[in-house]
Amino acid sequence: MSVSCAELFNLIENFAPLNLAEEWDNPGLQIGDPGLKINRILLCLDVDEKACDEAVQAGVQLIISHHPLLFKPVKQILTNTPAGALLAKCLCSGLVVYSAHTNLDNARGGVNDELAKRLGLVNTKVLRPGQTENYLKLVVFVPPDHADGVRRAVSHAGAGWIGNYSECTFQTQGTGTFRPLEGSDPFIGKVGELEKVDEVRLETILPAGRAKDVINAMCGAHPYEEVAYDLYPLANKGPAMGTGRYGLTSQPLKLNIFIEKIKSALGINNVRFGGDPDGTIHNVAVCGGAGASLWPWAKKTGADVMVTSDIDYHTARDMLSNGLSFVDAGHFGTENIIIPVLGKYLEDCCRQKGFEVEVMTSQTQSDPFGFSQ
DSSP states (O other): OOEEHHHHHHHHHHHSOGGGSOTTOOOEEEESOTTOEESEEEEESSOOHHHHHHHHHTTOOEEEESSOSOOSOOSOOOTTSHHHHHHHHHHHTTOEEEEOOHHHHHSTTSHHHHHHHHTTOEEEEEEEEOOOOEEEEEEEEEOGGGHHHHHHHHHHTTOOOBTTBOSOEEEEEEEEEEOOOTTOOOSSSOTTSOEEEEEEEEEEEEEGGGHHHHHHHHHHHOOOSSOOEEEEEEEEEOOOOEEEEEEEEEEEEEHHHHHHHHHHHHTOSOOEEESOTTSEEEEEEEOSSSOGGGHHHHHHTTOSEEEESOOOHHHHHHHHHTTOEEEEOOHHHHHTTHHHHHHHHHHHHHHHHTOOOEEEEOSSOOOSOOOOO
16 A cells, blocks of 8 residues: 555654654654655664665655754755755655654653663653643444454554553443434445444543544544544543653662663763762663753752763763763764664554555664774
8 A cells, every 4th residue: 555755754743743842843844745655765863965865776755864854944055065965965856854853752662761771771750751641532432343443543543552551442342323314325224214233332542632643543444434432531641751761770780880781782882971980870860862951850860870972071070060970872872772663663553554665774874973092
């Protein structure tokens, strides 16, 4: 089945809703036609000339990057500058570029959760909580033979998530009644006659921000001409989302041992660190990318060490003077780990929906920093 860019964007935003992005960010569609039909996408951390050439040579129509191609409003596109030449190349090549940035950092299962997972942290929580999303209860009545199809459809659209569990629903058997009137085209029954049919009452919850997509998915999978459903506001809130994570190592260990674990987990050879290498750490705060500004929140949680990147000299001094050790594992190292996660998610979603799309991962990306011994 062919698929449009917009349908792929919807899959990404089910995983990383745009409302999770920081105010200063610019995630989402960067350039191109959202209605373009595609069969091949390229995932990368940064859209640069190498990634663009790689996409064109591989017959890719859509690039999905972590860092936005456009951060600020563009006043000029000068093709004699590297940035302008890159934009021109993408446009002239017919490429669509979409970015999932801080919304992907903050999402459940996103950059920060993956970083905490790779470092073996348990009992993780949000470091700097942001908004908590309102939730809705969806109740729909469906023939038993179609209940699983509707359940899968609403789940893929973003319903049924509770903590670390997906596809959470409740079903009860019952009897539905209806009388098709003139002008109707009933799936079951005849016009003018009262029908009694076996139906399943299917219940689930969903974030309020996903209501439109979930309802559309439900109606698309439901066999009835007129779908009977209820949507209730809930008083209970979803989990707090926000920036960074903190948690515990499985057992206390020395900082120098933890540093080796970080390098192994992230596939990197070098880090910068501050603190006593023989000191014991147990409570760890993490933030993929440039998260050093969150160190006061890390300190409030009782963290022994913070793992992030792009720590400047004065911030490093402040962290150490407040008793907080740090490990700067690099911007590339702490964020590139999300690319295979996003790739697997998209492959699974496309397979489930029957989308004929090849998901490729860029082979040209690398850390711009080198180290000299």
